[in-house]
Amino acid sequence: MFKIMIVEDDYKIREIMIENIKKWNFDAIAVEDFNEVFHTFVKYEPDLVLMDINLPCFDGFYWCNKIREVSRVPIVFISSRNTNMDIIMAINMGADDFIQKPFSLDVLIAKLTAILRRTYSYSNIESNVLEYNGAILNLKDCNLMYNEEKIDLTKNEFKILYTLIKNNREVVSRDKIMKALWEDESFVDDNTLTVNINRLRKKLSDMGLTDFIQTKKGQGYIIQ
Structure with missing residues (x-):
């Protein structure tokens, strides 16, 4: 079962995402302590990370960079920030995709499924x-x-x-x-x-x- 880690500050959005992701037989958790994003990643060892940009303490770009120091696991940004600069920064930081809020849950699941299939069909990517x-x-x-x-x-x-x-x-x-x-x-x-x-x-x-x-x-x- 693929494991999805959600880094999203809005409680309602992350609960809706967890509910729908689990309907597709994926496991999912949401980060509760935004000072512990990296440690949660290390302990949970997700197969994919959903990352918002606007977060308490440090933003999503910071945590994406920290994760990329140790892992090539797919990271998908989800954000209401949609300028070209935000999208370029996300990709340059190592993101695999960028989904703008508000988004369709069907589109979210389709993108996650495609990225997981593409990633794990061709390589065995693990947290190092x-x-x-x-x-x-x-x-x-x-x-x-x-x-x-x-x-x-x-x-x-x-x-x-x-x-x-x-x-x-x-x-x-x-x-x-x-x-x-x-x-x-x-x-x-x-x-x-x-x-x-x-x-x-x-x-x-x-x-x-x-x-x-x-x-x-x-x-x-x-x-x-």
Whole structure:
């Protein structure tokens, strides 16, 4: 089932859209907290985003740009703003279509269906991120984002953090982490792992993620 995320400030409009989208056997949610648009996107992992331009806090252009940093998921703007400049900005930001308000629900559904069919018939587009407690790991560019701050990770730091986040409710042994690092045939001994863990912890602490990686004596590591 395709998942649609709606970023629309008008409560009545978004409820009508959700009701009609679900009639076509799509799943749909609407963003409630407009400070958390990006985090909602990461957690929900939608197949398509419906985005208004005029929003509280930051406008739709801002959130479109944030999403495009990590994903090529289709984004369709819906707005009463219909100047050529608005449409050009939307397309330049990476939007796939622009629907002017007021719009026909039949036209909306037809456009969504066409974009989903076109997109997912030819490629498997996914969000290239992992998220845990507000920390967002970019799988494509090997960086970590937290509270609007971004840090670059070395290859080993990225693999360590990826392994821990993928197993976020489990204690991960040092052996399992070292095996993950060995996948590219580079030799990593026990001391090298300790150095990488300590360096990663320092980077995390500097961006506000103090004690993000916890040591379980005699067992391994777990993220908090």
